[in-house]
Amino acid sequence: MNKKLPSTSRSLPIALIRAREGAMAPIRDMLANTGITEQQWRILRVLSEHGSLDSTTLADRASLLFPSLTRIAAKMREKGLITQTRDEADRRRQLIEITAKGQKFIDDHAERAALVVVGFRTRLGDDNYEKLLDLLALLDPGPRD
Amino acid sequence: MNKKLPSTSRSLPIALIRAREGAMAPIRDMLANTGITEQQWRILRVLSEHGSLDSTTLADRASLLFPSLTRIAAKMREKGLITQTRDEADRRRQLIEITAKGQKFIDDHAERAALVVVGFRTRLGDDNYEKLLDLLALLDPGPRD
DNA sequence: CCTATTTTATTAATATGTTAATTATTGCTA
DNA sequence: TAGCAATAATTAACATATTAATAAAATAGG
Numbered sequence A, B: 001m002n003k004k005l006p007s008t009s010r011s012l013p014i015a016l017i018r019a020r021e022g023a024m025a026p027i028r029d030m031l032a033n034t035g036i037t038e039q040q041w042r043i044l045r046v047l048s049e050h051g052s053l054d055s056t057t058l059a060d061r062a063s064l065l066f067p068s069l070t071r072i073a074a075k076m077r078e079k080g081l082i083t084q085t086r087d088e089a090d091r092r093r094q095l096i097e098i099t100a101k102g103q104k105f106i107d108d109h110a111e112r113a114a115l116v117v118v119g120f121r122t123r124l125g126d127d128n129y130e131k132l133l134d135l136l137a138l139l140d141p142g143p144r145d
Numbered sequence C: 001c002c003t004a005t006t007t008t009a010t011t012a013a014t015a016t017g018t019t020a021a022t023t024a025t026t027g028c029t030a
Numbered sequence D: 001t002a003g004c005a006a007t008a009a010t011t012a013a014c015a016t017a018t019t020a021a022t023a024a025a026a027t028a029g030g
Helices: A012-031 A038-050 A055-061 A066-078 A100-124 A126-139 B012-031 B038-050 B055-061 B066-079 B100-124 B126-139
Strands: A082-086 A094-098 B082-086 B094-098
Touching (some): A012 A038, A012 B126, A038 A055, A038 A066, A038 A082, A038 A094, A038 A100, A038 B012, B055 B066, B094 B100
Antiparallel strands (some): A082 A094
16 A cells, blocks of 8 residues: 555655765865855856856856855855845846956866866766766756756 | 866756755655655655664665754654664664654655656656666765665 | 836745764773 | 773754745836
8 A cells, every 4th residue: 555655765856865965075075174165166166157147047057045045145255255246227136256266266176176077977987977967957947047 | 277167057966956956846845834844754754664773774764964863853753753762782872763653644645755756757757767766876975785 | 106016135933964072882902 | 991992872063955024126007
């Protein structure tokens, strides 16, 4: 009567959580003792790639909820990693930009982070790596653009 | 000089986070207004499957850090969903077991949860679904047994 | 022009994630 | 067997996740 649920060892949500832990572990090691968290790293990465972004878009691309972004951005501004400016055309909005200091952090860690990516590509194989990204994209809920 | 990092839109960690959001959304909907969180649901699922477990094994199988489990288990005990008993052979250890009330919650929601699984299998296709689980397992860091 | 609605952002409250420090118990070993 | 390392669990401190409530600004309709 209760054979309906799969074994937790083949549960998709649990597998995703564990895989995320595995994928983030080397990045976490890299960021240890830098004062930059995983989320702050994601924000810097997105800003470095796209330049100036409004908060809503930034939250979406960095996969953060808006209230989290509010707090994290405040701390990053205090640290001098980003700037926040009101959009004068629509004063509800806010534009967030990476500072030279923030960009320097990215530059200083880009090589090591890239090695992490290479490590996973090698571990899975190029085909599997791309296939995995494609399959994950199918589960992606949100509007990316 | 900085072409080393992949676009954030093809970043494995971000893809994993977004996929997890997508995969958990229906479960989150199911649990809304029940007073049971995602993590509590995972704990109940694991306990329902394995019976009585020591805390360390439970934390591993439910993909929770130990300090999180400590807090969550305390609340679940207060709610009458689980019991915690000292291991008399090794008084450092603790055994955690699901109660009838906890099992009833699983039983009451198993059918709907199973439908969620079927939905994802259908959405991805059986082959892709299994392939995805296999690929995710390659990223899994931890000792499962 | 004015108000109801919508959008953007913040704040609040509670729960979890994460690392480090601490406590209690066990095991090992000189 | 006294003392020290290792293990299991808790606690502490801070950061993030999540949902709901609120505030401020813009917009659509009447």
